[in-house]
Amino acid sequence: MNITKSNTGDYSSSxxxxxxxxxxxTPDNLRVLSSILARVGYKVRKALNWQMAFTACQTKLPDLILLDIMMPExxxxxxxxxxxxxxxxxxxPVIFISALDDVFDKVKAFKVGGVxxxxxxxxxxxVxxxxxxQLKLRSAQVEILNLNNQLEERVKQRTLELENALYKLKIEVRxxxxxxxxxLENALRDALxxxxxRVFFINRLEQxxxxTKSELDYHFAILFIDCDRFKIVNDSLGHLVGDELLIAIAKRLQTSLSPLDTLARLGGDEFGILLENVSDIDMVTGIAERILNSLAQHFQISRYQVFVNVSIGINWGNLNYEKPEYLLRDADTAMYxxxxxxxxxxxxxxPEMHKQAIKTLELENDLRRALExxxxxxxxQPIICLKTGSIGGFEALVRWQHPTRGLVLxxxxxxxxEETGLIYAIDTWVLKSACNQLRIWLANSLVPKxxxxxxxxxxxxxxxxNFLAQIDQIIYETKLNPAFLELEITESVIMENSVDVKTTLNEIKQRNINLTMDDFGTGYSSLSYLHSFPLNTLKIDKSFLNLMQKNHQNMGLVPAxxxxxxxxxxxxxxEGVENSEQLSQIKDLKCNFAQGNLFSQPAPPQHILDLILSNPKW
Known part of the structure; x- marks a missing residue:
């Protein structure tokens, strides 16, 4: 988990x-969070897992729990x-803290009981x-309950002194x-x-x-607003400037609204707006346009001119919603x-957006179970050496044998x-499986070496x-000669954090592992970085072969x-060679290797072994 500095001034603790x-x-996360909270006066206890947390609660019940989502077991x-x-x-009360930023993770967190x-x-x-x-809300509830109990006890004790009891009762009630x-006012107000x-906003949404259920002519809408460049401001100009910017954004948002509208800070750089007594969606989108235009003007923060855009999700309120949280959820979905x-x-x-969100959430849950x-x-899928016409290697392609949907591509x-972080486990498993499978094939005396x-x-x-360490471990465990391994990367790998990636690629090269640029020509395709990185092979995307075949007089970019x-x-x-005409064309262009369904569709290991042993030639 990455932790940044706080957007905060001085906070007094009660x-x-x-x-x-x-x-x-993660011990480091526990240490940093406990240090932050302890500094403002809270008593903090830490637990690395469920067992420790359960023991801690048995000893003493906490007033609040901060709970990470991604934990083992x-x-x-x-x-x-x-x-x-x-x-x-x-x-x-339980507050979830997680790197999972997707709305579906938030929905699930609130669904299981998070506040x-x-x-x-x-x-x-x-934080x-x-x-x-949350602690103020909890204290308010406890305080109110205690006052009620005290009041009832006093009434019972002073029944005989009715006039005096009534007088004191009025004082107590007031x-x-x-x-x-x-x-409640303190608990429902954003300090910055x-x-x-957020709590106040949810209450207003509920009202x-x-x-809408009692007044047929009453209509409302929600705007969920998120700043697009706020983190850049924080990282470049500092968190005090970030705090000033949030205050300025809040003031400018208020100028775009009427006194009947409700503006709230939902957290971080997120704001919510409740528009009441709106006649139609055009009126709502007009307000959204006004907000976008207003915030597009620069902010003068300290000595800086700061520009920031926002993305807005709009949800039209209707009585089909059972809870106000669902209204805000769907506005958040539209914002994303x-x-x-x-x-x-x-x-x-x-509604289709919510259906898609649920579908994606179900897919994520199924995928987690699939790994387990x-x-x-x-x-x-075989890769053919065009010089010899024989199989020169293979590309490993992951598939999902879903229990009800069958084979999923x-x-x-x-x-x-990739969004959920499961890609790390998937890629590592595929790499290890592929290395192990090649070693098994090469151990067969009839298979070319x-x-x-x-x-x-x-x-x-x-x-x-730990990327390089994982590769070293896989090579060690599978006992595969690294010279037989080729890692395929896309142009996005190089263009993002190119300095760090270049160092990593050079270390891979030192291990005698080959590097292939996959889908070449579909991304940035800048010759400047091709010179700078230790690549062995360029893989031409199949879309260029299709264009080449459609226009016989113009071979397109493939020769280049x-x-x-x-x-x-x-x-x-x-890649993507589907017919003999394409094969003939790339042979004439002196292409080194070819891959596609003309030779074989992707197939399981035993089928591939049979193909190898048949010693085909193209």
Missing amino acids: SGEQDILIIDD IDGYEVCQRFKANQKTADI DYITKPFEFAE IVRVQN SRQELQNKL TSLPN ALNR RAKALGRGRFHIFN RQELIVYY PTEFISVA NLHMSVNLSAKLFLQP MIGIAHSMGMKAIA
């Missing part, structure tokens, strides 16, 4: 001896469910404020109401911007939702769609795996600090790509 339990399997969702199922711990959700890397100020809010209002906070479409714009929620149940399998689940194995790796894997590879001392592979 925590007293309030007790917070932090559950996280039992994840945060299951831990929260266990707490809520236990009568002793069911009322303890709030903080995304990593988090802002210290955000402190959310912790304060005092309790004042205290309750004060506590002085705007209402609006109830009105606005970001995906280019940022600095608004997008209106429609070993449902993933590796297919192999990676195009349906790799993007979800010069075969190589190509494995695609996600760009995210190259940024892992092959020429680039040869001029740099690299080999060229043409």
Whole structure:
């Protein structure tokens, strides 16, 4: 987990001896979080796993639990469910802290009983404020309950002194109401911007939702706003400037709204707006446009001119919603769609978006179970040496043998795996499986000894600090000669963090492992970086072969790509060869290798072994 500095000024603590339990399997995270919370006056206890957390609660019940999601054995969702199922711990508020930033993770967190959700890397100020809010709410509830109990006891004891008891009762009720209002006001206010906070906003949404059920002519809408460049401001200008910017954004948002509208800071750089008594969606989109135009103007923060765009999700309120949280959830979903479409714009929620979100969440859950149940399998597609016409190697291609959907191709689940971090385990497993399979084939006396194995790796894997150690471990365990291994990377691997990636690629090269640029020509295709990185092969995307076949008079970019590879001392592979005409064309262009269904579709290991032993020639 990455932790950044806080967007905070000076926070005064009213925590007293309030007790917070932090559950996280990473000691560094526990240390940093406990240090932050201890500095503002909280008593902090730490637990690395469910067992330690359960023991801690048996000793003393905490006032609040901060719970990480991604933990071994039992994840945060299951831990929260266990707490809520236990009568002793069911009322303890749980705040989730996780690197999972997707709306579906937030939905799941609230569904299992969480009261709030903080995304990593988090802002210290955000953690402190959310912790304060939840503890204030809990204190308010306890205080109100105590006052009620005291009041009832006094009434019982002073029944005989009716007049005096009634007088004192009025005093107590007034005092309790004042205290309750004060506590609730503090608990429902954002400390930085002085705007209402998420809890207050949810309450207002609930009131609006109830009105739609009783007033047929009443309509409302929600705007979920997220700043697109706020982290850049924080990282470049500092967190004090970031705090000033949030305050300025809040003030400018208020100028775009009427006094009847409700503006709240939901957390971090997220804001929510409740628009009431709106006539139609055009009126709502007009307000969204006004907000976008207003925020597009620069902010003068200290001595800096700061520009920031926002993405806005719009949800039209209707009585079909059972809970106000669902209204906000769908507005959040629409906001993420606005970001995906280019940022600095608004997008209106429609039910299909929620269906797709649920479908993706179900796919993620199935994929997690697939890893546990070993449902993933590796297919192999031969790569043909055009000089000899024989099989020169194979590309390892992951497949998912789903228990109900059958064989699922990676195009349906790799993007979800990358978003959730499951891609690390998948890629590592495929790499190890492919290396082990090639070693098994090479041990067969009838199999040629010069075969190589190509494995695609996600760009995210190259940024892992233990990436090289994992490769070394796999080579050691499978006893494969690294010269027979080729790692296929995309142009995005090189273009992101190119200095660090270049160092990693050079170390891979020192291990005598070959490197292939996959899908060459579909991305940046800058010759400047091809000279700088230790690549052995360029793999030409199949889309260029299709264009070449459609226009026989113009061979397109394929000859140029092959020429680039040869001029740099690299080999060229043409993928997606489907027919003999394409094969003839790339042979004439002196391409080194070819891959495609003309030779063989991706197949399981035994089928490939039979193909090898048949010694085909093309």
